[in-house]
Amino acid sequence: MPVTIREIADYCNVSEGTVDRALNNRAGISAKTKERILAAARELDYRPNILAQCLATGSTRTIGVVCGGLSNRFFTSLIEAIERNATQHGYFISLVLSHNSPSKELEGIHYLARRQADGIIIFPVGYGKAYEKELEQLNIPIVTLYNRISASFTHVDTDCRAIMREAVQKILSKGYKDIVYMDIKGSNALSGGNMNFFSLGERCAGYKESMGQAGLECHILNSYDERALLSLPDSSAHTAILCPYDVLAIRVVNLYRKMGIHIPSQIGIMGFDNIDMLENITPRINSVDCNTEKLGETAFSILLDKMAGRYTGKDVTIDYRFTEGETL
Amino acid sequence: MPVTIREIADYCNVSEGTVDRALNNRAGISAKTKERILAAARELDYRPNILAQCLATGSTRTIGVVCGGLSNRFFTSLIEAIERNATQHGYFISLVLSHNSPSKELEGIHYLARRQADGIIIFPVGYGKAYEKELEQLNIPIVTLYNRISASFTHVDTDCRAIMREAVQKILSKGYKDIVYMDIKGSNALSGGNMNFFSLGERCAGYKESMGQAGLECHILNSYDERALLSLPDSSAHTAILCPYDVLAIRVVNLYRKMGIHIPSQIGIMGFDNIDMLENITPRINSVDCNTEKLGETAFSILLDKMAGRYTGKDVTIDYRFTEGETL
DNA sequence: TTGAAAGCGGTACCAA
């Protein structure tokens, strides 16, 4: 049985209040008594029951992190960054996976709220008025990453739309005449329902905007269609493929390599996220580093401010960086 | 301010005990009173404070998961499996990342204990007598995955040593004359200190055993040395490279492909873990599926038994499966 | 069937 404050108090013949003063560096205690109590605490191997502390103080120093899953390295990088910052500030991570189901997501969030999480960082898969209302009723600080919900929830992100606009320009400046965009939602789409595709939507929108501006026709593939992909290098037009995430780019690169099609002379490829797996892949895929470190740090620090009731700002946009590679 | 049992009691002119009986389907309450209370609870939007419940019952229905990091898909697969099972059983995951530092790991585990986690699943990076003693003093159910600590802590694993023995035989049966093993600890080694390398050690040991048994000399690379790797296909001996984890295999495959060396005719390659990224890589890398789903499920269910005080068994070994590919 | 009260393990305030 773990040692409690009561036992230390008995052991030292003082009151619980005095033990508390000693243990928590509170004022109003003589150095001598304090030393005696601290020694006893050490001797008895006292460890505070954080649950009781939480109940008494009303703060759990726990933040919930709600994510679809852990398969995407982009997300796990963000979670690592959040965890690092949280730990530094004495906060704790409760992890809830939504498995890309909006209803499971809400369930998990409710759970976190009932457990008195001080705040929640969500990579939302749900959206809509009803969804928003539920979140608002929780009355708990929330920050979103990746997918935005609405102006009611502070969102931290890179400007994916701007990135894609710039990506198109960059690709065109390298002499490509056509850019094919792979608008593939991946496993998320399978879950059906009211899915939030904010981020992928922004990426695609940026592509479309920039193509329009350049007077080019959009050329979008909605599925991983090998035949369609293999027909691209045939065209006399010099073509590049723009992928909204790196895993897709890796897959495409491997397809072409397998078929003996040279990259980038016969086809250009660009990814997005700059996941660390790219370091192991040849040729090095051109991508965009979204600065997960800074994203996670910012999300946490904004949440911290919100929990302290001192955040008034709006959404935050983090800077990004195009990474050089050999596929463009 | 959230509604409490006290308020419902006042609202209904009953005692807190009665409210509790209604809310938690306990015996000894009339159907009428119960209905009245439940209606009030709904009306007032009552949500139990789980913290208080935990304090009163002594159970948090939370299990801690302690892992080095989230970069390795093998680990995140396991965590996903654990989370799925935990959620199904009404348990919650508290995630602690050790960043491959034994001291941070211990710190995190202590934290979990103070938060009254009901049990902990650890992917240990620490080991040793002192380490074990600290864990034992916690007096909290622990199950280890990946790296084993000692007989004092129930370990769930695939038999990596046996797998590697079999892998060597498998490779030899395909006609290879020499097998090079890449004994690379990766980023873990950087953290220094008393690192636990149980799993990688087992893998390497299996290789050595099987090579010895076949009367072959061990051929081990201790670093990712491109020059050494590129010299291998030159030898007249038909050589295969055995990698203790897939990321390494991916890297090696890409190196050879870049240099125009054909796999598997000029060099064979085998990975380990069968991470899902392999689906995107050509050629398909031969690997070993360690059944993360079952590993995670088993780890959780054993922990569940331990928490209920009804686990007497010892370490558990999960079956595995060699996955076919094009690199052998 | 219901109420009252004693915990759970801390925190915090008021008196002494």
Next chain:
DNA sequence: TTGGTACCGCTTTCAA
């Protein structure tokens, strides 16, 4: 400087 005690919100036991 210290002790005493109410309280955080729920559970549980004992009486009524």
